[in-house]
Amino acid sequence: MKKLILVSIGLLFFNYGFSQTLSNNFELDENQNILWRTINNTELDFNNLVEAIETSGYYEKINIGDDYVNCEFKPYQLDFAKYGHKYMTTPFYISRNLVSANIKFEFKEARYRVTIRNILFTQNADDALSQQGEQHSFEWWVLNKKGKIKKNFFEPGSDIMNKDFQIKTSFTTKKVDDNW
Template sequence: MKTIFLFLFSLLIFTTNNFEINNGEVLWRKVNQQSILIETLEETMIKSGRFTNLTITENLITAEIQNLPIDYKGAGESEMSIPMYIARSSINAYIVIEIKENRYRVTVKNIKLVQNYSDALSEQGEITALEVYALRKKNTEFKKGFMKKTSRILDHTFEKLIVFENDNGKW
């Protein structure tokens, strides 16, 4: 019983907020258990204005995300309580949406942080890969600091980005 408790407790402590490491690259991946039409996804993505260079095939949508604001306030944080690189940046990334029966999987990769304005440490428009802040040990492990607040804030930001509703013609 004690062993089971310790195992479950360790899982709670080391949650990755849908982030994964794949060949030294940080990915955000989420599977939604919802049936949705590819046409509905396409229409929603175009209307949102957040996606560019959409490519659509039978069961796959790819696109780029440009200048996505990081929603730290929506994640329950204030600017003074989060790392500077989050408070002063927006996100550029590549998104892949794979559709199967009654579910779809969203993968956000090639995640870059774009400096919103110049300061003593960096210039406006400066681009930094998320791996710089998120990974250690030759890009094989997440940094503890990333797993505390940053991953939760970015998870919230990406969750908001991929909320797609399939209304099936209902009001």
């Protein structure tokens, strides 16, 4: 019985040491960095996936490996209204900032994993609280000084970003040539 308890406690600490699942496909890694991760099934082969990424218009600094693509989001404004949120109830790090991030697409047997890291918010206009061009990480906005999630800041923003990231990273089927 003691061995079972010790193994259970060891597994708990082992799992906690790597990452902590938050919500909306977000995780908190061992270094207190927030990342977003999902796995998508696809009918595309690797070359078609690369082409879809390159032609989507969402990415820049695209680096292609044998079975992966590293790139960055071009800075853009998250469309919170598109996902049913109102300006007054949307966290201001979403409503008043451009978002950018590092993305890795890893391809494996008719599916690919997407990992988004280093999510950065850049102030897109001067206001009383900040200056245009000021930058802060997602962690700066949603983690307290002890590294714990501030749910009132994290939850609404993570919902918007999850929906947006799902759309921008979903490449599942080949485009049909509709040229008769």
